[in-house]
Amino acid sequence: MAPATNAPAQTAYDVDDPDVSGLVTEDDTPVDSILSEKQQRLLTEPLYSSWSGPPPEEGQSSRPFAALANVGLFMSPTEPPIVPDVMLSLDVTLPEDFSEKKNRSYFMWRFGKGPEVVIEIVSNREGGELDEKLRRYRRLHVPYYVVYDPLRELGGPTLRTFEARGDLYVPVERPWFESVGLGLVEWEGSFEGTSGAWLRWCTRDGRVVPTGAERAATAETRAATAETRAERLAARLRAMGIDPDDA
Secondary structure, X not given: OOOOOOOOOOOOOOOOOOOOOOOOOOOOOOOOOHHHHHHHHHOOHHHHHHOOOOOOOOOOXXXXXXXXXXXXXXXXXXXXXXXXXXXXXXXXXXXXXXXXXXXXXXXXXXXXXXXXXEEEEOOOOOOOOOOHHHHHHHHOOOXXXXXXOOOOOOOOOXXXXXXXXXXXXXXXXXXXXXXXXXXXXXXXXXXXOEEEEEEXXXXXXXXXXXXXXXXHHHHHHHHHHHHHHHHHHHHHHHHOOOOOOOO
């Protein structure tokens, strides 16, 4: 059964906005830990540096998206926000002017929809990822909800994925999000000098979406390899009495 979908995206910001001046959108509360902060960045930066976006629909060349970390998600002006560690929302364009308070959080009435994927990173037993937060995301009709527990604070598996089916969240074995065109995979390696296990976005065949630094390193390696091959070829030609520099 296909997952629940969100309402159509807003294409403009000229809706009649409720007054948000009294809402707490930024309280300067620090993130849980350095590990959480790094993990959040590893789940947002690669999408902007290396992902071409969700699969285009008929008549589209590309689709916009927003990948946000530790930003308030407001369902209505009368309810307190929930703050996902990471959320990915398709077919939305972030406003350019962040001097206005109404542009600094994810207000669902402005974007016309909620995120497609929400990821919570567990750092202790107090976060309510498998009860209170799960219920709130289900009520928001977030199609995919992911709980990553790298230190096994909650016991059980390190990665849990839920898919919305009607009014229920159903656990799924493989974190692949068809409508998004991405999945998630646990990856062993080094990120920003810290080695260990990380959660990363991946393509259908399991390849991770590279960071900007990884893309640059790959391009540098390819350039160096091509240069080495060219030098070897030039040496062989010279050994045959051919000057490779001749036009």
